[in-house]
Amino acid sequence: MIYPLLRPLLFSLETEQAHQLSILALETLGRMPRSLNAVAGHFSVSHPALKQNLWGLEFANPVxxxxxxxxxxxxxxxLPALGFGFLEIGTVTPLPQSGNPRPRVFRYPSSQAVINRMGFPGEGAAAVAQRLAALQQPHPVPIGINLGKNKDTPLERAAEDYVSALENLFPYGNYLTVNVSSPNTPGLRLLQAADTLPELLATVAAANRRLAAVHQRPPLPVLLKIAPDLSPEDITLIAKLALGDAPLVDGFIATNTTIARPPEHPEYTETGGLSGAPLRQLATVVIAQLYRECNGTVPIIGAGGITSAADAYEKIRAGASLLQIYTGLVFQGPELIRDILLKLPELCQKDGYSHIRAACGTRA
Known part of the structure; x- marks a missing residue:
C-alpha cells in the first residue's frame, strides 16, 4: 500500500522521531471514522482457521x-484497523518517567533488527487509564496492558509499582502482562529469579482478585513476559508457575528483547535490547521449551523476529497460540500483518491442519 512510499521519509528521520510521527498519524486516523473504515477494509482478513477463544477472550486472528x-x-x-487481532499497551509504569537519554533506538535495515534502550518512558498509569476509558466500547479487539516498575523504585518494592499501575488500569484491560524482562531498567531482570518471582506474582494475583471484586468482573488473565536469555533450567522453573492447583500465571509471552549479540553482526555495538530477525531462532527455542514443560496446556504468545508468514507459522508450530510483532513493522509496515493473515491458513492446510490450533506445538 502506501508504506513503501513513506519508508524513505521515515528512515530519513531519527528512529524515535519516526516512531512518534507514526503514532501521531494513527492518533489522527482514530478520530476519522470514514478513513478508519477504509483502512480496515484493506487490511482486515477474516478466516475461520484463525479464530480462537483463549482465557475467555475472542481473538479473530492470532497476530x-x-x-x-x-x-x-x-x-x-x-490500530485494530490495521488488521491486528489484539493489542498490548505499554509498558506502563505507575508514575510518569522520561526513560533513558536519547538517542536510545537504533535501526539496522540490512538485517531487519533494532536495538533499543528506552527505559519505559511514558506518561504513567493515570494518563493511560484516561485514554483507555475514552475508547469505543466494546473495543474491536482485546487489549492487554503491560505493567512495569518505575526506574527509581527499589527492587524490594517493585510489587508495589505493579499493583499501583494495576489499580489504575484494571477496568480497561482484557488481560495484563507482568514485564520483568526488559533489559533497559536496571535490575529488572533480577525479578525473574526463582526466589523473587513467585512472591511478586502472588502479590499481583491478590490485587487482581481484590480489584475484580470491587469492579464486579472476573480477574484479568495474568501473563508473564520473559527474556530470551534465560537458561533452560530457569525456564523449567518459570513454567511451573503456570501449573498445579493454584497457578500464579495464566500464560506466557516469549520473548522480550535479547542482550546477546550474534557474532556474525559486529555492527551491533549499541547497548540495549536487540529485536527483529536476529532474535527469531532464540525466541522460538524458548517457546518450544515452555510448550513442552507445560504439556501444551498453557497458552503462549510468541514474539521475537517475526518478519514473514513463515516465521509466524514457525512460532505456532513451536507452541505459540498467539503472536506479537513490532520490529517487523518498522521495516515492512502494516502490510506484514495482512500478508501473515492471508498466508497462515494456506501454510496450515499444506501440512494437513484445518486450524492454527491443530498446528500449535507440532514441532515443539
Missing amino acids: GLAAGYDKDARAAAA
Whole structure:
C-alpha cells in the first residue's frame, strides 16, 4: 500500500522521531471514522482457521501488536484497523518517567533488527487509564496492558509499582502482562529469579482478585513476559508457575528483547535490547521449551523476529497460540500483518491442519 512510499521519509528521520510521527498519524486516523473504515477494509482478513477463544477472550486472528509501540494508548482507537487481532499497551509504569537519554533506538535495515534502550518512558498509569476509558466500547479487539516498575523504585518494592499501575488500569484491560524482562531498567531482570518471582506474582494475583471484586468482573488473565536469555533450567522453573492447583500465571509471552549479540553482526555495538530477525531462532527455542514443560496446556504468545508468514507459522508450530510483532513493522509496515493473515491458513492446510490450533506445538 502506501508504506513503501513513506519508508524513505521515515528512515530519513531519527528512529524515535519516526516512531512518534507514526503514532501521531494513527492518533489522527482514530478520530476519522470514514478513513478508519477504509483502512480496515484493506487490511482486515477474516478466516475461520484463525479464530480462537483463549482465557475467555475472542481473538479473530492470532497476530497482535507487541508492547513497546503504543506505550501510552495514543493509537489504540486506530490500530485494530490495521488488521491486528489484539493489542498490548505499554509498558506502563505507575508514575510518569522520561526513560533513558536519547538517542536510545537504533535501526539496522540490512538485517531487519533494532536495538533499543528506552527505559519505559511514558506518561504513567493515570494518563493511560484516561485514554483507555475514552475508547469505543466494546473495543474491536482485546487489549492487554503491560505493567512495569518505575526506574527509581527499589527492587524490594517493585510489587508495589505493579499493583499501583494495576489499580489504575484494571477496568480497561482484557488481560495484563507482568514485564520483568526488559533489559533497559536496571535490575529488572533480577525479578525473574526463582526466589523473587513467585512472591511478586502472588502479590499481583491478590490485587487482581481484590480489584475484580470491587469492579464486579472476573480477574484479568495474568501473563508473564520473559527474556530470551534465560537458561533452560530457569525456564523449567518459570513454567511451573503456570501449573498445579493454584497457578500464579495464566500464560506466557516469549520473548522480550535479547542482550546477546550474534557474532556474525559486529555492527551491533549499541547497548540495549536487540529485536527483529536476529532474535527469531532464540525466541522460538524458548517457546518450544515452555510448550513442552507445560504439556501444551498453557497458552503462549510468541514474539521475537517475526518478519514473514513463515516465521509466524514457525512460532505456532513451536507452541505459540498467539503472536506479537513490532520490529517487523518498522521495516515492512502494516502490510506484514495482512500478508501473515492471508498466508497462515494456506501454510496450515499444506501440512494437513484445518486450524492454527491443530498446528500449535507440532514441532515443539
